[in-house]
Amino acid sequence: MINLKDPTLFRTENYINGKWVGGSGRHIEVLNPANGTLLAKTVDGNADDACDAVEAAATAFKTWSKVPAKERATYLRRWCELILENADDLGMLMTAEQGKPLAEAIGEVNYGAGFIEFYAEECKRVMGDIIPTVANDRRLQVYKQPVGVVGCITPWNFPNAMITRKAAPAMAAGCTVVIKPDAGTPLSALALCELAERAGIPAGVINVVVGSDAQAIGEVLTQHKKISKFTFTGSTAVGKILMAQCASTVKKVSLELGGNAPFIVFDDADIEEAVTHCVSTKFRNCGQTCVCTNRIFVHEAVAAEFTAKLQHSIAALKVADGFEEGAEIGPLINTQALEKMDALMADALDKGAKVLLGGARHKLGQSFFQPTLLNNISDSMRLANEEIFGPIAAVQTFTTEGEVVEKANATEYGLAAYFFTRDIGRVMRVSEDLEYGIVCSNSGVFSTEVAPFGGWKQSGIGSEGGKEGIADFYETKFHSLGGV
């Protein structure tokens, strides 16, 4: 049981058209990844529930899209305030269902609320245009109008912020949303609906359908004629399927997909800083974010120093149940994730990697894996090419700037990249040459609601956050006015 200050935030039914809906009687068991205990039995929604939610959202769109932006902003602000007031409980729900340490979970709740605050402000500043006319009897105007119903599929690694990052700009723009959260982490999504309801957000504007049949619900959200835009955060493999499905009705599509982030340490870098940020970007959420450091490239002249300091810092990380005081590394999401770590390790060892720290399942059991450091990494290893999505840090060395930039770019992914150097010329060159949507120099910290987050290449389409993050929720209309 989760000991919430406000137990009424614990919801287990779908939220459709402003009502808590029980569904067919089938259930999903939500388990705590740290110990396997049963947290909740939620409703197991299906394609019919998703269709009901789309109909509700389509009806609500007719009125919500006409509510003035300033008034929509007031609803969103109230929602944001309620989320912040209940941040401790929302963090508890998240740690219980997702595993991340409580402080990190509460951090995510605050990050998620930031998107609502930002878009409540931003929607008042989305402007059309008046274009200088081409004939005196005509006037040329451009309107920005909300796109319609938005289908959203959100991941388990950020059960709160990936919802608000999509829903807040959509709702602020005048759209209505149908959200399918991951079936493993639905409690955070449902609690957000409870608070949206308390904020007075009208029925049908936000709908959540929880279901284990991701394919059937996904087909509704990508193919239903009343959905105008689809947005997804998850793997590149699934994103490609969903994007293809959206083609049948030519939906607008935004995708936040996988990454293979390089972390480059040049020989003039501040090594202490580089180590600190390498640990935070590699081990955030137990390595389970799309922007986690995946490939560490260190100049050969500083490789020994950097690796020794990195080993020291990783060894000091506290691995524990996310509810334990001081926990820094929680469990992986499930046993499949653990099995993937085993397989990546076996492949790397087979091809000559050297284990400096960890390398195996953790004695805490369940889905805990030891924070791991490897070197002697070669290009043929799976962990040099695939998204690791776990607590394995793998160090390679390089000699020249040109060589490392080429290696960093030699991937189909292009989400986030990090590099450390004190040379301002190199900062400019490398930041321009890295083929990534997010480039971070001399820091590993960048996530914020005020700036665009999005991938190049097979890491995605579009951006979330910043002014870019609301633009896609509008259609552009050209009004040519004659007879003036």
Ligand code: SIN
């Ligand atoms: C992600 O990994 O998809 C989100 C990370 C972030 O927003 O910082």
